[in-house]
Amino acid sequence: MITTLTLVLTAVVSLAPDSSACRMIGRWPFGAGEMPRDLVNDTLAYVNAGGGLIILNVKDPGNIAEVGELQTPGLPLFFSVHDTVLCVGEDEAGVALYSISDLSRPWFLGRCRIPGRSFGTAFDGRYAYVACSDGGVRVVDFVDPGSPGEVAMLPVPSGAVCVELRGGLLYVSARTGGVRVADVSDPLNPCEIGAYELNGSYAQSFRVRDSLLYVAFAESGLVVLSVADPTNPARLSSSFGAGWWMDGLAISGDFAYATIANPPQIKVVDVSDPAHPYLVSTYRPPRNMAFYGIAAKASLLYTVLERSDPKGGFRVIDVSDPASPALAGSFSLPLNTEVVVTVDTFAFAGVKGGGVEVYSIADPSNIYLLGETGDTSRIGRLFVEWPYVYAAIYNSNFFQVIDVSDPRNPVIIGLIDSLGYGHDVAVRSGLAYVSVGEYLRIIDVSAPAQPTQVAKLKLPNSAFGLDLSGNYCYVADWYGGIQVVDVSDPTNPVIAASCPTPYAAAVDLVVRGDYVYYSDVQGFGILDVSDPRKPNPVAYESLPLPAVSWGIDAMSTMVFVALGDDGLGVYDATDPAHPMLTGYYNTPRWAYHVSVRDNIAYVADLAGFCIIQYYGQGVEEGGISSKMPSDLRVLGTVAADILLLDLGPAHAQCQVAILDVSGRARCTRNFTAAEVGQGRVTLDVSRLPAGVYFAEVRGQSQRRPVKFLLAR
Incomplete structure (x- = not known):
């Protein structure tokens, strides 16, 4: 049997900045959705569904069907299409290209990590213009999709949200900086040539049509600008500002369609005379559900309604009669x-x-x-x-x-x-x-x-997480701290003890042996409950804001904490008085809950769930000791279940141990100086199942762990 093995030297590997001692081995990425700014054409809609895009055939609004889906590492709020290439702003993951020549099987072409969060994108076939939460607009060259690179940056005030490319001009919404116009005829030297600001009002969205720029200002409503002279955008009209919060905008023909946040509604506005727009009708959703994004083609609107409600989802609204918008079709989303x-x-x-x-x-x-x-x-x-x-x-x-x-x-x-x-x-x-x-x-x-x-x-306050151990039920009681309930007589439970938590509200807990591990939003703590009637606080780990501690689970003395926007944290509590962070993984969305089995963490991340393997327990990956001989290199291959290690010109006896992710030695072998002197040693790995291991070369009182993946 031929087995494949990959060795990675811990001395030269640099883990991604969003993880340490953890790797994602599986993911269900889909969650609540949002309608991106545009359709690809009259037939296809790409809908953000949490951690990916769902591709819908919307040719017949009454019979919408899914034709493909695409997983993304971040939140795909915006995209642009050039021929058969999809360019996606993937939030903290950067900007990526995907081939959509086969809609049923989109495939990844390349990705560029850039500072901040990636929002709107405009792609011309080579250059991607990416709106970033900080640092303005980044220009990324995808001439080689597999090796893209940032080549220029256009600074804008307040951070960029949306971008549109029209010829050699780039239009940018810049939050409180209004809208900006830049000359990008030379992509390597973008230059701002015009701008329009409105008293610090937040530019939520905009659309460019011919020489007109339609802008949805959150507090100030719909503003129509003439950009016939892009160096001097001139206001033609302003309407529907007082008392509204306008957040989405679509244009089709002579009409503008604006989504209002509170109360939820869509305003249908006649803009046939840009200097004098007027309200034609208002579309109100059922049960006051909110709209998330809007796009328009011909006489149809496309939106996502109340993404957290099962009666929401993707909606198509017929506006062929602008005075009387009507639901034309729907599709359920995750x-x-x-x-x-x-x-x-x-x-x-x-x-x-x-x-x-x-x-x-x-x-x-x-x-x-x-x-x-x-x-x-x-x-x-x-x-x-x-x-x-x-x-x-x-x-x-x-x-x-x-x-x-x-x-x-x-x-x-x-x-x-x-x-x-x-x-x-x-x-x-x-x-x-x-x-x-x-x-x-x-x-x-x-x-x-x-x-x-x-x-x-x-209970004294409000009961949240709980766990059982012996004759006791331990309850996270929000502001009431931790309650220890004697359930030896299940028909007559009584509070046996209480223990306040240091800061916020106790929300989740788990009992392992003599210890309770709990989360209280601002951190997590450890209680000694060897005597359940006298719980004793032994440690508390406060988290820096904006991190939160929500869900918690433990395996032996390893504690796994769902940290909201900061993902998953793994702590070693072998010494319960001094828990130490030993691993983390920044999940794509918001880590809400975690359960653990066999060093595998299952994290509810709002946008689906992630399966994350923690491989750092018991193995020191901190690099090569300075005392290790510099000529000792470890390279390896495997064939027929035999691991071959090339140690180089080392001339001392040593021991090689194969460790699993818990740090337990699965097999060891001692090698004499003569064997090592030949520079090569072998180990039989036929009995090891597939997984992550460490080959630890032990010599001259030094240990050098080498991580490898064994795939069968």
Whole structure:
């Protein structure tokens, strides 16, 4: 059997700045969406769906169909198309090109990381003009898509959001800096030639049509400018400013369509006379749901409605009669993932307002949806005890039992028919412990289809995360700190002890051995509960703002913390009084919840979920000791399950150990000076499963770890 192996010297590898000792091995990227500024043509719409784009055929608005999808490492808010190349601003991941010659299988061409967050893009076939949150507009040369590079920068005040390219002119919205016009006839030397500002009002969006520039100013409404002389944009009209917050804009024919944030609505404006626009009609969404983005083609509008609501999604609105806009079609989009738990090869995800979804994670590189409950529940937390999933529900019946014996057809078989804010659930010995509002409720689930409450206990504040250990249930009680509840008699739970948390609100916790690890929004802490009635604080790790500590889980003494916008943090609490950050991964969106199994973290990231492997435990990757002989190099190949290490001209005996990601030696072999003197040594790796390992060369009291990936 031929096995492939890749060796990476820790001395020369520099981890990406958004990760350390962690790598993403799988991802389901889709979540709440937003309508980008434009359609590709009358047939295709590319819709931002959290961590990727969903490509829709919208030729028949009454029968919209998905034709392709594209995963992106960041949030794809804006894009531009040139021939069969898609240019995407990917938020913190930079700007990337994808081939869309085959819509069903878009493929990656190249990416350039640039400072700040990448928003709007304009692509001319070679140069990408990228609006950045800081530093203005970056010009990236994609002459070689596989090796792009930044070649110029156009500074603009307040940071850039949107860009449009018209001939040799680039139009830029610059937040409170209004709109700017730049000459980019020489892409290597962009030069601002004109600008229009409006008393510090925020330029949210704009459109260029011929010699007219339509701008949506958040507080000041719709402004129409003449750019016949681009060096001197001149205002022709201003309207609909007082009391509105205008955030999106589309133009088609003689009409402008502006989305208003509060209250949510679309204004249909006749701009046939740019100097005297007037309101024709207002389109209001059902249930006061908000609009996220807008585009227009001919007499149709395209938008995303209330991305966190299952009754929202992609919408097509017919404005052939501008005085009476009407819904023409819709398409359901993914919802935000707020919790994910796993068992065997399945992941169970709670989506905001969409119930529970079941995914296959047998191959982390090819995750796919198996089934869903299809209800409108907002899931707090999930607990799996095969073949049932127990759900704490936040917005309806506070507790559900779901039969997942057929993962393709999960069925709700039991519930407690009472409103409440269910936050977390744990199950043991036929009893479910559920945090609901200000109560801990204990439910008999010995008959899963007929759950029955057997007791409830009022807590001092508001119950969130919980866990069980021995005769006690530990509850994160928001401003009430950590509550230790004696459940030795499940029909009569009593508070045995309380422990305040140092700063904000206790939101999640997990018990491992004699310790409780908890998160309280501003950080995480460790309690010694060897005597549950006398919990003793032993450590607290405060996080610098704007980082937050939301979800938490632990494996042995390794603590995994969901850090919101900062992703996943991994801490070694072997010494519980001094937890140390040993790894992190900046997830694409907002890390909300984490569960851990076998050094693998499953992170609910709002835009789907990520599977992240932590490989740093027990292995020092800090580089080569200065005492290590400089002529000792380690190179390796493998064939027929034999690892061949080329040590170079070293002349001392040594030991080679193969370590797994936990730092445990899986195999070792001692080599004599004569064997090492030949410069090559071999090890049998036939019994090792696929995974990440470290070949540690130990000699002269020094240890040199070399990371490698064994793929079978």
